[in-house]
Amino acid sequence: MNRPKILILGAGYGGLTTAVNLQKKIGVNVADITIVNKNSYHYESTWLHEASAGTLSPERVRYEIKDVLNSKVNFVQASVESLDVNNKKVITDAGEMSYDYLVVGLGFEGETFGIEGLDKYALGIANVNEARKIRDHINTQFAEWATQAPAEKDDSLLTIIVGGAGFTGIEFLGELANRIPELSKEYDVPQEKIRIICVEAAPVVLPMFSRELVEYAVGHLTKKGIEFSIGTPVVQATEEGVKIKKGEDEFEFIKAGTVVWAAGVRGSRIVEESDLPSNRARIAVEKDLRVPGYPEVFIVGDCAFMLNEEAGRPYPPTAQIAMQQAVVAAENLIALIEGNDTKEFTPELKGTVCSLGDSDAIGEVFGKEITGKYASFMKKVIDNRALYMVGGAGLVLKKGKFNVL
Numbered sequence: 001m002n003r004p005k006i007l008i009l010g011a012g013y014g015g016l017t018t019a020v021n022l023q024k025k026i027g028v029n030v031a032d033i034t035i036v037n038k039n040s041y042h043y044e045s046t047w048l049h050e051a052s053a054g055t056l057s058p059e060r061v062r063y064e065i066k067d068v069l070n071s072k073v074n075f076v077q078a079s080v081e082s083l084d085v086n087n088k089k090v091i092t093d094a095g096e097m098s099y100d101y102l103v104v105g106l107g108f109e110g111e112t113f114g115i116e117g118l119d120k121y122a123l124g125i126a127n128v129n130e131a132r133k134i135r136d137h138i139n140t141q142f143a144e145w146a147t148q149a150p151a152e153k154d155d156s157l158l159t160i161i162v163g164g165a166g167f168t169g170i171e172f173l174g175e176l177a178n179r180i181p182e183l184s185k186e187y188d189v190p191q192e193k194i195r196i197i198c199v200e201a202a203p204v205v206l207p208m209f210s211r212e213l214v215e216y217a218v219g220h221l222t223k224k225g226i227e228f229s230i231g232t233p234v235v236q237a238t239e240e241g242v243k244i245k246k247g248e249d250e251f252e253f254i255k256a257g258t259v260v261w262a263a264g265v266r267g268s269r270i271v272e273e274s275d276l277p278s279n280r281a282r283i284a285v286e287k288d289l290r291v292p293g294y295p296e297v298f299i300v301g302d303c304a305f306m307l308n309e310e311a312g313r314p315y316p317p318t319a320q321i322a323m324q325q326a327v328v329a330a331e332n333l334i335a336l337i338e339g340n341d342t343k344e345f346t347p348e349l350k351g352t353v354c355s356l357g358d359s360d361a362i363g364e365v366f367g368k369e370i371t372g373k374y375a376s377f378m379k380k381v382i383d384n385r386a387l388y389m390v391g392g393a394g395l396v397l398k399k400g401k402f403n404v405l
């Protein structure tokens with residue numbers, strides 16, 4: 001009998017963890033396992049705010065996929081173009097691939113909610129290249145200001161607007177706050193001329209945390225010079241900056257050299273364009289992570305939608321859940337191949353820590369609220385654990401974070 005073909009799309013937290021768990025748990029010659037990813041490397045999406053602000057090199061954020069795979073898993077570098085799920089085929093820029101079992105882990109893309117001009121004029125934080133672009137763009141704006149004649153200096157080049165006061169926006173602001181003194185020194189810019197403004201449509205910052213933790217975070221960032229404009233949706237972005245709505249008929253235009261949009265994510269467009277039943281590019285999966293009507297297709301990570309029945313709302317798209325789903329997806333694939341029943345996935349929420357730069361953070365871990373250096377230490381433990389789960393101690397030693405203050 002032919003060996004079943006398992007095809008994994010995407011080598012992010014979900015896809016790569018599925019591959020690594022399969023190679024650990026499946027017998028030799030039991031299945032042909034292939035993982036497809038557009039780059040030769042995996043990147044830690046949860047570290048992208050650091051690469052974007054320029055506080056961590058993009059090199060530190062990524063590692064070669066082949067380095068964590070053994071001979072049980074074949075890696076193909078290719079871009080997935082579409083899914084032909086009715087014929088069990090995937091179309092990539094390197095050709096067509098067939099499968100018996102498919103795992104979709106194509107991750108997230110930025111969501112601009114149709115706001116005019118954002119797609120064109122705002123920078124997103126969704127992958128290593130976008131992170132590099134933000135870092136380089138900020139540097140270019142500062143260098144441009146430095147070369148302008150004293151009487152013609154356009155100080156708006158030194159204004160950075162961050163759209164979104166959710167997790168990604170706040171973590172990015174924390175890094176930017178730390179980068180400002182360096183930028184000021186590097187480009188001979190008086191620090192008081194640099195403005196960083198966080199614009200948020202919702203009336204609250206970081207809705208997933210308690211009021212005390214939010215006050216701590218906002219207080220910390222405000223002390224470092226970050227300005228907040230909360231409850232003021234961005235209604236338009238242009239080459240010159242953004243227009244925000246401040247009241248019923250009241251608008252303000254903020255001129256800025258850099259606009260970064262960190263206010264929303266959606267699943268992959270490839271999923272949305274396929275015949276799989278999706279909503280905003282996310283697929284409501286069965287309890288065993290398979291797609292209703294497509295029992296050979298598993299979804300892991302940000303392309304999966306699961307309702308938290310207790311809380312009455314969906315589980316948020318996180319790396320934590322993507323990795324936990326991957327472990328169960330790998331076990332369920334083996335179960336199906338061996339003719340056994342699949343098991344249900346239940347997220348085990350251990351907590352969330354939001355960094356505020358390199359040495360401060362807020363978080364809730366195992367039901368306990370934490371702040372400051374301890375929270376920052378816990379964040380690094382979480383970051384190192386994600387590396388450990390995929391590449392063991394060797395990867396932690398190579399890429400891990402040990403700068404505990």
Ligand code: FAD
Binds near residue numbers: 011048
């Ligand atoms: P990803 O990790 O996005 O991986 C998708 C993979 O698919 C990538 O390798 C990509 O290159 C590849 N791919 C995409 N399209 C194609 C294609 N067409 N062809 C081939 N390959 C393709 N979550 C937490 O739990 N904790 C945090 O502290 C946290 N912090 C975050 C901070 C930031 C700045 C950001 C942006 C996100 C953060 N998240 C955090 C969310 C977390 O990063 C995501 O939930 C997680 O990355 C989702 O994992 P995934 O495997 O679904 O997708």
